[in-house]
Amino acid sequence: MARLELNSVGKAFGAVRCANDLSLIVEPGEIVAVFGPSGSGKTVLLRMIAGMFEPDEGDILVGGRSIIGAPPEHRGVGMAFQNFALFPHMSAQDNIASGLRAKAAGGEVTSRVNSISRLLKIEHVLGHMPRELSNGQKQRTALARALIGNPEVLLLDDPLRNVDAKLRYEMRLELPSLLRRSSAAVLYVTQDYREAMAIADRIAVLIEGRLVQVARPEEIYARPASVAVARLFGDPSINLAEVTPRAEQGALTAEVAGTRVRLESPDRQPADYGACWLGVRPDDLTVARTAGEGAIPARIVAITPMHERAVLLLRFADGIEWLAALPPDAAVGSAEDSVFVRFAPEAALLFDRASGLRIGLPPRRQAA
Numbered sequence: 001m002a003r004l005e006l007n008s009v010g011k012a013f014g015a016v017r018c019a020n021d022l023s024l025i026v027e028p029g030e031i032v033a034v035f036g037p038s039g040s041g042k043t044v045l046l047r048m049i050a051g052m053f054e055p056d057e058g059d060i061l062v063g064g065r066s067i068i069g070a071p072p073e074h075r076g077v078g079m080a081f082q083n084f085a086l087f088p089h090m091s092a093q094d095n096i097a098s099g100l101r102a103k104a105a106g107g108e109v110t111s112r113v114n115s116i117s118r119l120l121k122i123e124h125v126l127g128h129m130p131r132e133l134s135n136g137q138k139q140r141t142a143l144a145r146a147l148i149g150n151p152e153v154l155l156l157d158d159p160l161r162n163v164d165a166k167l168r169y170e171m172r173l174e175l176p177s178l179l180r181r182s183s184a185a186v187l188y189v190t191q192d193y194r195e196a197m198a199i200a201d202r203i204a205v206l207i208e209g210r211l212v213q214v215a216r217p218e219e220i221y222a223r224p225a226s227v228a229v230a231r232l233f234g235d236p237s238i239n240l241a242e243v244t245p246r247a248e249q250g251a252l253t254a255e256v257a258g259t260r261v262r263l264e265s266p267d268r269q270p271a272d273y274g275a276c277w278l279g280v281r282p283d284d285l286t287v288a289r290t291a292g293e294g295a296i297p298a299r300i301v302a303i304t305p306m307h308e309r310a311v312l313l314l315r316f317a318d319g320i321e322w323l324a325a326l327p328p329d330a331a332v333g334s335a336e337d338s339v340f341v342r343f344a345p346e347a348a349l350l351f352d353r354a355s356g357l358r359i360g361l362p363p364r365r366q367a368a
């Protein structure tokens with residue numbers, strides 16, 4: 001099997017630069033999620049690899065050989081889209097068989113279609129036309145078509161966007177092992193950070209056509225490269241406050257809404273860092289009725305039950321509002337109550353206010 005390699009790939013449509021110096025390696029059997037806001041260039045990236053259009057700069061290699069200029073069907077690339085893109089006049093069986101690039105004997109086609117359909121649990125609908133399939137079955141049919149030719153590179157463009165929540169949940173569990181079995185180098189585009197974290201070995205975060213961080217899911221969550229990345233991962237999203245951290249007698253502290261809080265952590269030295277963003281995830285806050293050192297006085301504005309937790313909207317004395325996500329049984333009070341908010345110093349992330357970059361030791365180098 002072959003690795004996929006992007007070397008300084010760039011692309012612009014008129015004044016819109018939707019790919020900027022993109023470099024990335026995806027190993028055979030590896031799943032890399034491409035995650036970023038709408039319009040950040042995810043689909044453009046996949047389309048350049050698939051050969052729907054060419055980059056303006058840089059190179060794309062599969063198995064060490066450049067595929068620039070090669071016709072799409074000779075690139076060793078399979079692709080499945082969010083809108084399934086099945087041929088409406090063909091049965092599921094024929095749609096899947098259309099993914100075979102080389103001509104194969106009829107018997108062999110049937111046996112390959114059957115075996116991939118068994119794997120994807122759609123054998124019973126092979127004779128159906130696309131309009132007779134549920135969205136989940138359409139999505140599996142499109143995936144089967146992408147996988148049947150044993151592509152060296154598999155490109156999946158938000159394949160679960162149009163399936164219902166239950167199936168999406170199931171497929172998040174099933175897809176990684178299914179994809180790894182194919183040994184293809186997989187690029188998996190998603191707009192959902194949870195999906196990226198559930199499915200991928202590594203996540204490539206794309207913002208405005210630039211890869212701003214490529215790392216393992218837990219690394220990105222714990223050590224986001226910038227405040228923009230931190231905001232993309234987490235629901236509710238990370239709380240922020242403007243602070244000016246100071247080094248005092250070996251400790252690192254900052255004032256939040258009039259309360260001095262400690263911020264030292266193993267990955268940053270106490271120093272005067274200038275204007276920063278302080279970021280604390282809602283899950284890392286504790287809320288209590290009792291005051292104490294480093295506890296920020298707040299008022300509960302509202303409480304919203306959400307999934308398996310309660311989300312509290314808190315307002316500090318200076319008007320800043322933060323969210324805390326607590327277990328539903330953490331009875332800390334109700335709206336209008338006065339409370340005290342704490343977080344552990346190592347749960348605090350610091351970002352330079354001017355550049356947005358995280359302050360701390362550089363992330364560990366990731367294996368390619």
Ligand SMILES: Nc1ncnc2c1ncn2[C@@H]1O[C@H](COP(=O)(O)OP(=O)(O)OP(=O)(O)O)[C@@H](O)[C@H]1O
Pocket residue numbers: 013016018036037038039040041042043044045191
């Ligand atoms: N064929 C094209 N011609 C001109 N501009 C394009 C073309 N394709 C994409 N763009 C522009 O490139 C940028 C990136 O688009 P792209 O579709 O890759 O975003 P995306 O990250 O996939 O978004 P979404 O998550 O909403 O699908 C957008 O500004 C888009 O308008």
